[in-house]
Amino acid sequence: MQVLAASLAGSEVSLEGGGAEVAAVELAREFETRLAECSTLAFRVALGVLHNAADAEEVAQEAFIRAYRNFHRLRDRQRFRAWLARIAWRLALDRWRSSNRRERREEVAGQPLPERTVEELAASREFQSRLQQAMDELPPKLRQVLILAAVEGYNTREVSQLLGLPDGTVKSRLHLARKAMVERLKWVAGDSPKS
Amino acid sequence: MGCRRFSEKLAEAALEPGAVRDAALAAHLTACAACRQEFEARRRLAQAVDIGLKAAVSESPSPAFAAGVRARLAEESAPRASWFSGWVPLTAGALAVVVLMAAWYARREGPRSLSDSPQNLTGNVVQQSGNQPVGASITPLPPSIPERSSHLPRRNTPTLVRVAVPREPGVIVPPGQRDAVLRFYAAVMSRRVDASWALEEMKPLEVAELKIPPLEVGTGETSSPESGDSKGLQF
Numbered sequence: 001m002q003v004l005a006a007s008l009a010g011s012e013v014s015l016e017g018g019g020a021e022v023a024a025v026e027l028a029r030e031f032e033t034r035l036a037e038c039s040t041l042a043f044r045v046a047l048g049v050l051h052n053a054a055d056a057e058e059v060a061q062e063a064f065i066r067a068y069r070n071f072h073r074l075r076d077r078q079r080f081r082a083w084l085a086r087i088a089w090r091l092a093l094d095r096w097r098s099s100n101r102r103e104r105r106e107e108v109a110g111q112p113l114p115e116r117t118v119e120e121l122a123a124s125r126e127f128q129s130r131l132q133q134a135m136d137e138l139p140p141k142l143r144q145v146l147i148l149a150a151v152e153g154y155n156t157r158e159v160s161q162l163l164g165l166p167d168g169t170v171k172s173r174l175h176l177a178r179k180a181m182v183e184r185l186k187w188v189a190g191d192s193p194k195s
Numbered sequence: 196m197g198c199r200r201f202s203e204k205l206a207e208a209a210l211e212p213g214a215v216r217d218a219a220l221a222a223h224l225t226a227c228a229a230c231r232q233e234f235e236a237r238r239r240l241a242q243a244v245d246i247g248l249k250a251a252v253s254e255s256p257s258p259a260f261a262a263g264v265r266a267r268l269a270e271e272s273a274p275r276a277s278w279f280s281g282w283v284p285l286t287a288g289a290l291a292v293v294v295l296m297a298a299w300y301a302r303r304e305g306p307r308s309l310s311d312s313p314q315n316l317t318g319n320v321v322q323q324s325g326n327q328p329v330g331a332s333i334t335p336l337p338p339s340i341p342e343r344s345s346h347l348p349r350r351n352t353p354t355l356v357r358v359a360v361p362r363e364p365g366v367i368v369p370p371g372q373r374d375a376v377l378r379f380y381a382a383v384m385s386r387r388v389d390a391s392w393a394l395e396e397m398k399p400l401e402v403a404e405l406k407i408p409p410l411e412v413g414t415g416e417t418s419s420p421e422s423g424d425s426k427g428l429q430f
Contacts, residue, residue: 035261043256048248057256057263064264065271118239122246131247150248178210181244182237 031071034080035064041081041151042088048147049092050099051132059095063088082162089144096136127185134184142177149174198223198230205230209237 042063047056067084074080121127135143145159149170152158160170204220215221215234224231368376382388 035264039256039260043260044252044254047254048252051251053254053257056254057260060256061260061264061267065267068264068268118242118246121239122243122250127243127247128251131244131251135248135251146248147252150245150252153249154245175210178241178244179206182206182210182240185244186237186240 027072030077031068034067034071034077034084038081038084039064042084044151045085045088045147046092048135048150049089049096049143055095056092059091060088063091066091082164085148085162089147093140130185131181134181137184138177138180142173142180145170145173146177146181198227201230205234206237209234210241 039060042060043056046059046063047053050056050059063084066087067080074083116124135146138146144163148159148162149156152162154174156167156170156174159165159174160167163170201220201223204217205224208215208217208220215224224234366376379388383390
């Protein structure tokens with residue numbers, strides 16, 4: 001926190017004398033609290049996009065650093081969680097777009113998987129790979145809602161607060177996203193579509 | 196069987212947990228084994244998607260995550276200090292050099308002599324001798340200036356000096372002509388005199404031949420007016 005306070009006092013708080021130091025210390029303490037509270041959210045949002053823990057951690061850290069730079073400008077501190085989630089989402093999406101993982105993941109597609117229970121299917125490495133591929137193919141708006149819903153335990157109210165969208169919009173997007181995922185993955189379970 | 200009619204409803208219903216709400220679809224699923232099989236497969240897949248998505252984002256950041264953020268912030272603040280200590284003095288130094296060069300150039304250019312440009316006619320008129328304008332500073336004229344001003348009258352050629360008058364260019368005037376030039380300047384500035392002719396190129400003077408009729412001198416004889424002779428001296 002000393003590092004945070006020193007940096008905040010040195011560059012970003014335009015108060016004078018001891019007032020600046022006090023304000024910087026308070027800001028640093030608050031930022032530390034937010035860091036402890038919201039690390040998982042930022043990391044999971046990035047992980048949902050990048051499917052790689054190391055990359056996700058790097059992006060989440062970058063999101064915190066960007067949030068820290070403008071932390072003193074954030075008037076409504078209660079919005080920090082949503083703000084951070086959006087920063088993490090944008091950064092992760094940028095990195096995902098710039099990477100060539102999509103091409104590499106195309107090699108994953110193969111034969112239909114043998115029939116298993118739902119839990120076995122969901123836990124299988126093949127299903128996870130194809131799930132990630134199907135997620136990557138979704139439009140960003142649907143993917144964002146799907147990932148945040150998964151992070152938040154499919155609580156659409158939380159997601160609507162994070163995104164600043166009406167609850168109905170979130171529900172509609174989540175429904176469309178899940179439907180698209182099932183359509184993309186329906187051959188995986190070994191069933192052929194019926195006419 | 197009419198399965199196509201229910202395909203969309205079936206896909207929608209498979210995403211919802213619990214019993215099928217649509218009565219017609221529920222009746223069809225009871226009657227059609229194939230549709231029931233697809234419905235079950237889709238519902239199973241939807242559940243697997245939800246479980247898989249939760250599993251995909253169930254990881255937590257490493258214990259070193261917060262320490263990593265702090266370390267990166269510390270790294271960021273360190274280069275910022277070096278940036279401040281490196282770029283700001285460099286920029287200030289460059290600005291100082293530019294300002295000094297501009298001042299040197301302006302001083303080098305200075306006020307020009309009358310022969311340099313006719314536009315200087317509208318500038319401040321100063322003279323080497325006599326009263327100097329308030330705030331004027333006098334510096335010796337470089338040796339090259341008198342050569343350029345060689346068309347000035349050689350008599351009473353004074354020791355020319357450059358008089359720097361703040362903000363306005365100056366002209367060099369021989370002694371004795373200062374008042375005349377100042378009056379001319381005031382007349383031009385008050386628009387009583389059109390100075391445009393001064394900016395025009397001088398035309399060569401046309402020399403007209405002077406025609407003087409020959410002088411006739413009379414014989415001294417008088418003639419009466421009555422005689423009608425009008426010759427003789429006429430005024």
